[in-house]
Amino acid sequence: MLRYILKRLLIMVITLWIIVTLTFVLMVTIPGSPFNSEQSSNETVQANLERHYNLDKPYHIQYLLYIKSILTFDFGPSISQPNQGVNDLLGRGFPISFELGIVTIIVAVISGIILGILAALRHNRIMDYLAMGVAVLGISIPNFILATLLIQKLAVDREWFPVATWQGPEYMVLPIIALATGPMAIIARLTRSTMLDVLTQDYIKMARAKGLSPWKIIFKHALRNALMPVITIMGTLLAGILTGTFVIEKIFAIPGMGKYFVESINHRDYPVIMGTTVFYSAFLIIMLFLVDIAYGILDPRIKLHGKDGD
Amino acid sequence: MxxxxxxxxxxxxxxxxxxxxxxxxxxxxxxxxxxxxxxxxxxxxxxxxxxxxxxxxxxxxxxxxxxxxxxxxxxxxxxxxxxxxxxxxxxxxxxxxxxxxxxxxxNPTLTIGTQLTEGLRQHHKNISRQNAKEKALEMMEIVEIPNAMERFKQYPHQFSGGMRQRIVIAMALICEPxxxxxxxxxxxxxxxxxxxxxxxxxxxxxxxxxxxxxxxxxxxxxxxxxxxxxxxxxxxxxxxxxxxxxxxxxxxxxxxxxxxxxxxxxxxxxxxxxxxxxxxxxxxxPKGCPFTARCPYAMEVCNKVFPVHTKLTKSHEVNCWLQDERAKQTLAEVAK
Missing domain, CATH: 3.40.50.300 (P-loop containing nucleotide triphosphate hydrolases)
Structure with missing residues (x-):
């Protein structure tokens, strides 16, 4: 187990390095610079600015400087907002994005699993059709459409919820619904189909033959096995939710990381691009790692070990 | 009876x-x-x-x-x-x-011990975990599983087919049916x-x-x-x-x-x-004997009426017109 974790950590570092390098390459290849917008200052000022941000140096020096900034967790100041450090932006934006993302995942997983179980237990009856109807809608409607619909119907027409920003629990409701519906629908459909499969297994029949209560049969015997595929897609769903937060944060004017991420690209704000990319990638890689660990805990047949075995 | x-x-x-x-x-x-x-x-x-x-x-x-x-x-x-x-x-x-x-x-995700004892714990609410385990180990002895203590904590995939069937038998018998x-x-x-x-x-x-x-x-x-x-x-x-x-x-x-x-x-x-x-x-x-179509000795009555119950000896019973003298009479009744 320890060996497996160490090996995974090494692979994670390499993955991160590849992402970082690719981002750097993309950044220097896209045309434009932070300074050549409309307010064309004179050339001396521009040269001074470039020197200040080390943009006059050859690419390999820039690359090394940049790697150094990652290793020291100091991404320097933002270019478009020079009075703000990248670390400050992340420090302010991340807790909000994290809150949004985590609550979304929890909501999506719990409601998706419940919906899936209900549908499977009432297979081919009203409840099944209802749950799967909701799921199909959830999968087909993109979250930005859902978000605008929710705002129009529940915040503008009815005024039940605030329209935008992030100041308390009531502000979370609409963005989380918008963001969680898609993943919930996917989880519900997957849970239903695997649950239907598991319920026909011999060990479920055996559990019934032992006289166990239906409750125990479903939660102790069936669900654990039915959740394996759900765990598998969790990685993809996490990535989806993460990118979904960019859009949702923009629509609901939530001051999370997504805002900086998108704006930094528009402004060619190199330090912020780098900072947010590294941060997001590291976060996602760690989450995927946790998903793999969860696998080993749920299914004893999966042994996590290094290549040589232990 | x-x-x-x-x-x-x-x-x-x-x-x-x-x-x-x-x-x-x-x-x-x-x-x-x-x-x-x-x-x-x-x-x-x-x-x-x-x-x-x-x-x-x-x-x-x-x-x-x-x-x-x-x-x-x-x-x-x-x-x-x-x-x-x-x-x-x-x-x-x-x-x-x-x-x-x-x-x-x-169940591949639960230990043998859990699966052995859960029936016991379901039906005897006040049995302690320790007593349930002892009973399970005793059952494992009965179905001749070596190293019961150690095996108790293992998962089904660590057992061979024959050993698993022994566990299933132990599981079925643990409440003494x-x-x-x-x-x-x-x-x-x-x-x-x-x-x-x-x-x-x-x-x-x-x-x-x-x-x-x-x-x-x-x-x-x-x-x-x-x-x-x-x-x-x-x-x-x-x-x-x-x-x-x-x-x-x-x-x-x-x-x-x-x-x-x-x-x-x-x-x-x-x-x-x-x-x-x-x-x-x-x-x-089919209305009659379901075996008629495959039976080399099928008679007319076989097609029409399911054979009556014939007691040949105290222990031996059969449903076949070949063994019952009422065959002819029944056929005549159906024909009417």
Missing amino acids: GKDNILQVKDLHVTFSTYGGTVKAVRGVHLHLKKRETLAIVGESGCGKSVTSNAIMRLIPNPPGKITKGQILFKGTDLTKVSEKKMRSIRGVDISMIFQDPMTAL ELLIADEPTTALDVTIQAQILELFERIQEKTGISIILITHDLGVVAKIADRIAVMYAGKIVETGTKRDIFYHPQHPYTKGLLHSVPRLDLEGETLEPIEGTPPDLFSP
């Missing part, structure tokens, strides 16, 4: 509603079983033997399956009438069941393991006095451990008798056919005779 019957099944009918129509899987089965007795139900695939055993456990999925008629008397209680809650307190405690494939009958239904318990095992498991059954029966219903299509298994045999065909029991009756004096052409299709080592140069044809479609089973 006296009071000493632990189980008595009377005129059991089970149907399954499907999109294609209603399948009459079991059509009037009569069975009885005494204490300490082993009854084998034999027949080819799809003849309704598993459905019968599932019906006794009330494990037929409803919908689509349904017990439409008949009684299942277990120690005098009609199991077709009791509530699901009451039935749950009978399953595992009074009647247990083991299944064909030990590779799939154990009076009736064990074994649905093809040795079919998925190789021959040497089969023999070991059958011996285990015999030893357990000797020790506990449990009654066993053995569902199988393997006449070799039957010959080894059954006391009485019920031959099933197309949802009906066509012949019952002691092991001696059935193996030495088979009366129904189907039973004879079954016996002829088993390879024998003691007869040289003997060729196997398969039973030609296939069983009838149970969507619309």
Whole structure:
């Protein structure tokens, strides 16, 4: 187990390095610079600015400087907002994005699993059709459409919820619904189909033959096995939710990381691009790692070990 | 058929509603079983033997399956009438069941110990974890699993097929039931393991006095451990008798056919005779004897009326017109 974790950590570092390098390459290849917008200052000022941000140096020096900034967790100041450090932006934006993302995942997983179980237990009856109807809608409607619909119907027409920003629990409701519906629908459909499969297994029949209560049969015997595929897609769903937060944060004017991420690209704000990319990638890689660990805990047949075995 | 019957099944009918129509899987089965007795139900695939055993456990999925008629008397209680809650307190405690494939009958994500003790803990609410474990270890000894202590903590994938079947048997017997239904318990095992498991059954029966219903299509298994045999065909029991009756004096052409299709080592140069044809479609089973179409001795009456119950000896009963003198008279009545 320890060996497996160490090996995974090494692979994670390499993955991160590849992402970082690719981002750097993309950044220097896209045309434009932070300074050549409309307010064309004179050339001396521009040269001074470039020197200040080390943009006059050859690419390999820039690359090394940049790697150094990652290793020291100091991404320097933002270019478009020079009075703000990248670390400050992340420090302010991340807790909000994290809150949004985590609550979304929890909501999506719990409601998706419940919906899936209900549908499977009432297979081919009203409840099944209802749950799967909701799921199909959830999968087909993109979250930005859902978000605008929710705002129009529940915040503008009815005024039940605030329209935008992030100041308390009531502000979370609409963005989380918008963001969680898609993943919930996917989880519900997957849970239903695997649950239907598991319920026909011999060990479920055996559990019934032992006289166990239906409750125990479903939660102790069936669900654990039915959740394996759900765990598998969790990685993809996490990535989806993460990118979904960019859009949702923009629509609901939530001051999370997504805002900086998108704006930094528009402004060619190199330090912020780098900072947010590294941060997001590291976060996602760690989450995927946790998903793999969860696998080993749920299914004893999966042994996590290094290549040589232990 | 006296009071000493632990189980008595009377005129059991089970149907399954499907999109294609209603399948009459079991059509009037009569069975009885005494204490300490082993009854084998034999027949080819799809003849309704598993459905019968599932019906006794009330494990037929409803919908689509349904017990439409008949009684299942277990120690005098009609199991077709009791509530699901009451039935749950009978399953595992009074009647247990083991299944064909030990590779799939154990939950891969739970330890052997958990699966062994959970029945005990379900039915005896106040049993302590420690006592349940001791009981489980004791059961593991009985089914001859070495290193029980260590094995208790392991998962099913760490067990071989034969070992898993032993665990399944231990699981079924842990609450000391009076009736064990074994649905093809040795079919998925190789021959040497089969023999070991059958011996285990015999030893357990000797020790506990449990009654066993053995569902199988393997006449070799039957010959080894059954006391009485019920031959099933197309949802009906066509012949019952002691092991001696059935193996030495088979009366129904189907039973004879079954016996002829088993390879024998003691007869040289003997060729196997398969039973030609296939069983009838149970969507619309024939009015008469379902075996008529495949029977080399079929008579006119066979097509029209299902054969009456003929008692040949005290233990041997058959439903076949060849064995009953009322055949002619019945045919005449139908013709009128």
